[in-house]
Amino acid sequence: MLRLVISRLASLAVTLLFVSLAIFLILEVLPGDPAAIMLGTSAREDTLAALRQELGLDRPALVRYVDWIGGLLQGDLGTSITYKMPVSTLVAERMSVTLPLSFLAILISTALALPLGVAAAARRDGPVDRAVLIFSQMGVAVPNFWIGLLFILFFSTRLGWFPAGGFPGWDAGIGPALQALLLPALALALPQAAVLTRVTRSATLEVIGADFVRTARAKGVNRRATLRRHVVPNALIPVTTILGLQLSFFFGGAILVENVFNLPGLGRLAYQALNQRDLVVIKDVVLIFSGFVIVVNFLVDIGYTILDPRLRSRA
Template structure:
């Protein structure tokens, strides 16, 4: 069995185990969705009828089997609260969450990779000290607090950016990007702090290798040595951190979307939690978890592409 097949099998098993854990935890949460939907004045018979209608009176194993079969066929169920298919809800909210996450990742990479690499190549200099301060601030400051500071500065004081809300992509591309820019910066700053530190450490460990000395002996410029030789060999630890940051990006999106009142998946998850909409909660949490697992699977494939030594088992 090749490395690729083994990792794909591991991905599928992990998703199956995670789905079972999510379903079990959600079922054990206090509160009855039927009682919450009908209110405290509802009679026991009415609540029992609602539970039967929602399928909540079925055995746990049978409900899990129905839910899993629906996921495989693309039927994520019907929202208890909204009365619409959950797949449509998730697809609608993804038009906000995915661009937000993508912009945050691009901002983080565009800032952290050059800063970390240049800090390593100028070790002990002013740029290195600046990178150290910036990375420490990024690691220490939570995303929701950065969100509040950005709103106070750019919305309340300078009145340059909208304080929250999302006009929709129908309002125009730039109007939508403007609404996502501050939330993306708030998400990107903590990620950039970690990535700057890891990039600096990875490049520092690479620039003392023999092949770097050989490149310098051939007369290559410091810039060429850094970007053509040191950086490609420092990518594996950087990719590792990018995969791990997917988890923090998902968690940060939940908080940031609520601070900026964005109609994304994170806000949908909190709304479903407050309304005890089990099916929406299960599907959204599973989607987030599957996204993180798949991103880490892609990172594993990137390892194989970057390091030929890892491809010997293929």
């Protein structure tokens, strides 16, 4: 097991290195002047030259890349051209919204999908199964930002139960903060819950038809105990893989949802930086998103090994 973890960590480090190199090449090395992109083609030459010097664009590309990676390792993400403050400060402030939003969406999605998927499989072709299939089809068909708009119209504008947007900050208290995050989290969670429900149902049906389940039933184990002891633990193995992939969608999908609900999160920061052509912020935020995806895949790989005894024996 230790050898597997070390191998996966080495692969993770190499992947992060290649991703950072690709981001750097696309934003700073490929044809096009980053300074002209940030200031516009109508900017004066002396202004462009001053920005190139401020960003270090007059230095060799290899030196700039090494300095960027060295700064990242020390927690220095550079200084935003637009906000005139360290990017690390901006990211830390926005993470206090994006991370709770993503984790709340994960909890909602998992809490909905696992019971619904198992219940649908346990009562195949019954009313519960049909209702779950309708829910999953609707959830897959409707994008999260459209769900968010519908939530604002109904729960905020018409009923007035939740704020239509904005974030009061954690200083205002956990209650108001969670109230502001609940509708965005639901909008983010429902489409992924629909996908996870279908996967859970399929995985549960496959395990229900296995020989060891029929053997347990033949020995007199009741249906509920069979589901709890034998079916669900084995069905969780493929479900864990999909859930791990969905974590990346939760984090990335926050870009759209945060803009719909006007939340000051990392996704909105990326959107604003793109509009303002702040390549310093874009470069760091894209690497953070990419790094999150890579780390999540690493954790899912390790979790898959823990859940599946066959993989543990090989490790």
